[in-house]
Amino acid sequence: MVKTHKKPQRKRNGLQHPKNKRKSSTSSVKWVLVFIVILCSGLAAYWGFLHLQDSGETAYTKERENASSEAFEYTTAYSELAVEEQAAALKKEEMEVAETTMRIFADNVDALEMTGDFHSRYGRRAEAVKFWQRCLEINPDKQSVYRSLGWTAMDMGDYEKAIEEYRKALEINPQAKGIHREIGRALVELGQFDEAIEELEKELRVSPNAGMVNFLLGQAYFKLKDYNKAREHYEAEIKVNPDYENAYYNLIRIYTVLKETEKAKEAQLSFEDLREQSSKNERVQRMGIGLPGRDVSAIRDSVVRTYLDAEKLHRAKGDMKKAESLLKRAILIDPNNSKSFERLGSLYTMTERFPEALRQFERISKIEPSNHLSYMNIGSISTVLQRFDAAERAFKKAIEVAPDESKGYLELARLYLTTKKKHAEARRLAYKAVSLETSGKGFFIFGWACDVTGDRNGAIKAMEQAIRLEPKNAKYRQIYEGIKNRNY
């Protein structure tokens, strides 16, 4: 029998046998190697992550750049034609759209109103009135149509008719702004100055800072020879409307009658400066060259309006495909008209096609770099798409172009709070928002920011304000209770 020979394992004073010693070293090396591999893998993974982020950003940026340059790659419809032919083709197309829309939406009050508006834009007043009246036969409470009828009558010098229509508008909504003013204006034209004053005072109660109201009151008082009252109102008009040259003109007259010669001279200087400037501007706009081009722009604007009106109807009906195609055509009619992109962006947002929606709002920001709402929309959609850096940039831009508008501050604060970063900055932004505009939402976000920055009292006060402004908002109340009961 062969006996296996087990090599004796000897320990020498804790020292491993050399062979064993060799085994231990190998093991350590292994562990080191394993560690190194793990470390490298980790680093690789991190690098890969970073790269993907960048790629994502780069891809997104590239996509943005591509998207923004696409706006200018549109071939504007009919641009290859001579100016007069463009005008004719555009008008023909607009008529077709209006007629088709009317066929599909026969007896739809919105369609009837919009068709009336379309005819009115082209001076086809008789047609416009027909459609508006048909609209009122179906819905006698359409205030906007009475306004349109009133405006048309004013434009034709039929002041009695205008007053009649405006009064009907008021019956529907006595608090509507601007209508008392228009009635007042018509009464001034009719030489009925006492009645005009009565109407215009009503407008001031509804709308204290409305332009033109004080001017018209000044006119009425002037004709009634109450020169001090007339002056008071003209001066009030200038406070609201500091560049309104006609107010200065009438002040010249008043000061002259009141023999305030120095004031008359001052008013004259202001009037002459403003009148010279406005005449120059108007002359520059009208002088010969390019006018037909400007007219075509105006026609394109009208065509786009007709398409947008049609789109509204189809969207309301739920026909998103048709709505989308109308908006796309509107874009080709005038690729620089931001309204089409705005509507298309909102359509895509509604149908959760967020990347496409984003592209539309980005196009608006290229066409109108100061368009605050476009940046707000970019920010909101970027948030939905979890592109938080892009969202942050967009909200910052919104603040930059409209620093007195609260929404930009509010949404940026909310973004920081949602992404759990820059809490102190979030609080500062929310505070700025509520100081610009008091709203339940604003105080809610401010309260949230106070909460996360450890300011319990601030949070409680803010939430109380939010509840006061929106007492029916259960969420605010819930969070408020939560803050009150929490141990900090």
Added chain:
Amino acid sequence: MRVLKTGTINADMCLAVKGQFVRRIVLPVVLFCGITASSMSGGVVFNDVTKETDITFIHADGSGGKFYIMETVSAGLALFDYDKDGDIDIYFINGAALKGTTYEEPPTNALYRNEGNLKFVDVTKASGVGDTGFGLGVCVGDYDNDGDQDIYLNNHGLNILYRNNGDGTFTDVAKSAGVDNGFQVGAGACFLDMDGDGDLDLYVSNYVEFSYETHSANMEAGIKSYPGPLSYLPTSDNLYRNNGDGTFTDVSVDSGVSRHAGTGMGMTCCDYDNDGDTDIYVANDVMGNFLFQNDGTGKFEEVGLIAGVAYDLHGEPQGSMGVDSGDYNNDGLFDFYVTSFWGELATLYKNLGEGMFEDVSRSSGAGKGTFPGVTWGSSFVDFDNDGDRDIFVASGHLGRNVRLIDDSLTYHQSNIFLMNTGGGKFVDMSDNCGEGMNVKLCSRGAGFDDLDNDGDVDVVILNAKREPTVLRNDTDPKGHWLQVRLRGVKTNRDGVGARVKVTAGDLVLIDEVHSGRSYQSHYGDRLYFGLGKHEKVDRVEVKWIGGGVDVLTNVPVDKLLTITEGTGTSK
């Protein structure tokens, strides 16, 4: 006081039956019936007698599809007695071919001699006044004080001064006289004695700076249309001082007039501030109107803004076209009536005294009916001789295709008659004063004179691209009247600028002799005063330019009175 017209049938009855008995019995009955008829007819009656006049003039505007602005603003006309035979002749201004247009035979201005009974004969060739330039404005005056009236034409292009040779012919002396004015787009023109030196100076209004090279038609909603004055630079007017030797000196700079660039159209001269000298009002199209106040020596200060006549009630510039001056409310002060573009009221500026005016278009009713039209020639005339001045307004749009731009507009428009009801109020009687108001053409300049010497004022209207309209005033009965013709001796021969004041009982009327007025036209060498029921004139006072005064008393009515300077009783 309003004289009521009887209905046609009753008027015939009235004429057929004679005698005191009839007048005392029948007439009141007739008048009672007539009141019903007259309340429908409005009191004044115009009948269109154009076809009966034998006038064959057809206006040409030089248009050829290019939409040059001049095409839309042509033209004025002149009513005056060119041959001194005691009746009013008619001189029509015509357009001409513009760049891109040709005519087989060049259009010319046309002079029609009044043969009486509203018959006219074309004497253009014989008289030598058939100018072929593009005519816009005209004024008439005896600039050389030789006893006959000369004609000044304000053209697009060189202006013309037709010197009356006294034998029915005229000679163009513009160049030698120094008033051809260069190549401008003309408008209104007036002779006036600005410095009281006894001869007629000349104010020439210029419209806009135009050149074919920079011209571009407008487009509105894809429809070609005429550009407006704001598509051009404004330009200053010219003032020429009469040197007394048949020549003029351009004093536009010295006088202060050239400091102000405008878009001058119609104009009128009168002493609005009653300081004894002649001032100048220029209607500027879509710009503030000018009121040049004379210091008596021919130096002018523009005071339109301060006076309150530059803009309308709101402070808006109007598309001002023509302007007439007259005392509509018999307060001894000259007021202004300015016609305008569609969508604007024609503006009545009431003279408040102390150099101030007020736009009273709305409260007086003087803007009624003018809003939808483009209004041009107009005048303060007492058509029914009831002692207050009514207003007649000629109306017509710019382009034939205007309806394509706004379907509430029409190219051809009805003229407007505003009856003065006394107390500074007007009523639109356009639909109630005879079939003559049914004429619907594109009217421009208008002239008002007694063409048939029957004591009331008739109307002649120049219509763009068409025959003119001649309206005979058939108001019956009308009030008593007085016509005054002035003959200057030391002052200019036509008495231009002289102020006449007629007093009949409690009725006090004023007027001045104008040369050039309304829309780029001339008329009214004879002054017309309606006297209503007054059967005699207590006093006629003439203040001549330069200070002389003549007074006549106990003047009979219903006649033409010629007053020669120095023959009346001095004040």
